[in-house]
Amino acid sequence: MSLMFKSLHITLVLFLLTVICGSFLVSAQSYYPASEISHWQMKWQEGPGDSGRKIPLTETEGWMEVGAKTEMPQMPPGVSSAWTKITLPSYSYAAPSVYIDAIYALHVKVYVDERLIFENDRSFIKDNYSLLVPLEMMDNGKTMYIWTETMKDRIGIKDKIVVGEHSVLIKDYIKNGLIDVILGGAFVFVAVVLFVCAFYLNKEYFPVAASLAIVIASTGVLSITYSPFTYTFYSYLGPVSVVFFDVALLSLLPSLTFLFEKIFGGGKFGIIRSFRKFESVYSLFCILCLIVNTLSGDRILEFYYFVSTKILGIIMILQFILLIACVIIFSLKRNKDAIIFAIGFGTAALTGVTELVWYYVKGGNYDLFYWKWALVVFILSLIVILGRRLAQNHQQVVKYSRELELFNNELQRSEKMEIISELAASVAHEVRNPLQVTRGFLQLLSEKSNGDERRYLFMALSELDRAASIITDFLTFAKPEFEQISLLNVDEEFKHIQSILLPLCHLNGGKMILDVEDGLWVKGNSSKFKQALINIIKNSIESLGDEGTIQLLAYGRGDKVHIHIKDNGVGMEPAVLSRLGEPYFSSNKTKGTGLGLMVTFRIIEAMEGEIRFMSKKGAGTESITILPRAEGPDDSNSLLA
Structure with missing residues (x-):
């Protein structure tokens, strides 16, 4: 009965999925294509403002033209909020929506004329929004006003704006950053498995495996907490996500340098070891600032943002340059691990340095994107290096085992020969004398015997000769040295x-x-x-x-x-x-x-x-x-x- 109920349940679910997917396909084919808005206007709000309650419907001065393919305007000093004015196109969608892939702000309000249609206020310092705002048919051709406020150095819409069917745009809305979460989850899973397996390794390889697990786990957490998907669909976890992001970043840098030190050594004049100690102290200082800022209700947020973002970014660039230089030196010495590390870390470091430099060139108006894929290559290279080390260790153990087996066999053989030598030295001479006497008397008796009696005596003499031959062999062991060479x-x-x-x-x-x-x-x-x-x-x-x-x-x-x-x-x-x-x-x-x-x-x-x-x-x-x-x-x- 239970099996029948489960079968009916699965059949019903599959039928509903088929109907829904079919309706999506039919609706997608019947809907009008989405419209892109590539130009809009932007106006800085100077002074204390009114928290976005006063919409500049009649203001005509101060607006500047902004395009999707142009750089975002730089915020003037003393400005923390801005208005964006967008003219909606004419549309005939059944369920219209406007989709903005990325908008930088902490507080956002969206109006159509004077009607408020969206509002969000973030209490954590993560300013990357992804918006999907439903519209009404009567909003056709009207003006949309977006008020944004931030505490960071960037504000406004980063890329194009799309107006279309809600059922079509929601797919892009959901997929935005989802791959980052999947990738990060895979990293965390691999790190947990590796960390558990590290306890089964010997003490020599445990620090390498454990630090590698921390590097992989930190990378996974960074990928998850940096993704806009997390803050879009789980905004209530935003404060926790920001904390996890900072802790992961502060754990990644010293553990990466420690892993490099364990693989290649402390470097000339101990520069890698010294840099690792500096990073560890600075990371602990940043974590202390994070704790104080959290407990004080973000009272030192600006100072914490400065030490954990501005200065830490410069430290990351210096770290990448240092490790790249060391990898090049080791690679020139034909170190295979260094060559593998150079391929992986070189890809990650060059990508990371390039994106960080571009981030500062853009004044913060850039989202780091390619770093996580470069880290995939780097982590794979680290796993390959660890695998090579373990394989070499296994081969060495097998070699030692074979040598030990050969030594043990040789030892057993030597012990046996030693026993025979001692036995021969103590017994052979004593046994040979009575044998010779016995043989002599038997030979005399055989000369005087006839028939079967003589045949029996010959058999006895033959066996005595064989015994004498065995004793001769024993004497050879007892004294293998040659009397005359x-x-x-x-x-x-x-x-x-x-x-x-x-x-x-x-x-x-x-x-x-x-x-x-x-x-x-x-x-x-x-x-x-x-x-x-x-x-x-x-x-x-x-x-x-x-x-x-x-x-x-x-x-x-x-x-x-x-x-x-x-x-x-x-x-x-x-x-x-x-x-x-x-x-x-x-x-x-x-x-x-x-x-x-x-x-x-x-x-x-x-x-x-x-x-x-x-x-x-x-x-x-x-x-x-x-x-x-x-x-x-x-x-x-x-x-x-």
Whole structure:
């Protein structure tokens, strides 16, 4: 039932909107086009006046001609009010109205001949009016008198006057300044979100994010409270809006300088920091004057207007010039943040300075308009800079995390090797002696035995030999240093290794291809060097299938010798490849202890080299060993470029 009621309600609303919009469209098409009034007359009211009660119907002197495309007349000294006389055109509108986009005054009264049709009196110092005044059919061709009074330096109608249908003019009347409110609301929303997110950042970035949030929020409040829309439709909020405008402006300037200081530093001789402190003190002074003026009922309004508008405008111009100069200097140093800041702030500063200068040239008869759109570009540049800083911080954290992970893995590997070394040093020699004695007696018994008994003894001897090999590996860890270091000819070492392992390779159905560059020398222990390479090649042989191939390649590059051992065996998965060299980890062999490759890593490390593996499941494995290159014995094969 509730769902049905909601559906009927939505349908009714849509129907009414369709009818209303349709009527607007039909009426707009049927109405006569609006008429523009581009010329009128204006007369200064000298002396105390009569608050606009005495209409100058019969006065013919003192009137001056004013046009929509000409500059507004400058107020003479001692004058605070004026009359404007407008001759209404002939019209045939069903619901006529007169629309004035901007008229400067604090107090306004509108008459048609002697009939008062509009009156407004503002108690706050915001003099930009937007008027839509309904007319009657009998007002056709009559004279309209507008009385205006102000405490500021400008008064009168700024632009053209339009007479037309009320339903058509009201659209322009509503839209006047509405986009400023929407833009300002978006700024405030973004600032609130950014300020909340700032609490989740580290302490280094919190001041930057918080000051950026204040800059964005102040800009939003300025856009809302500067818009004529606010004072036209919510005039009862006028005094509060003026206060918010001043507070936002006084917060924007020091927070902007503080943000600049946080991004680029205090500047040469600390000029940016000093200017920021001056702005902060001056803003606090202006806020104090605002409080005193509000509590005293605007008794120091003129003084407050002078310090918060005249002097503050000059400070803003100086601030923009200072920051622009600093941005140019930083940009010349190829600072990317400065370049981004220069684009955004340069757009805002140049626009703001231009409009402020034009405001003073016009004697206050100019409404700042383009500054808010320039600030959009500036705020976007600030967000980009903050985003870049956070992205760089994230990349740095990721880099540190990876380095920490590598360090942790290396530390675990070192601890494991240290444990094995200590174990080998304390146990290996003690275990080897009884093993050798046991092997000797078993060998004597095997010579006197026959049949199954002899076969069992041979199996025992084989296992004792394997245990002795494992102990030898342990001793390699316990003492990786070489007892005897000599110059090794890589070609000769490989030929010796090939002669040892070639039968095993043929037995497994594979073949071995040797390609070693002449004149390659390294420093190390021959037996340990052979042991390291034999361990790698044996693993390659055991991984071969039918018609497998092992390629042995060695060549020199600068001061390094590169040794490649590549097979087309079963290969390994990435998870297995990453654990090669770990104690007790065997890649593919069920009976392996994992000590062979660990010994190889230790030997290569002792030779001040490095080794790495590349493998793909089903495509084989390749090991790359890089060792320091040594000079040959006759200096004829010294380091090549």
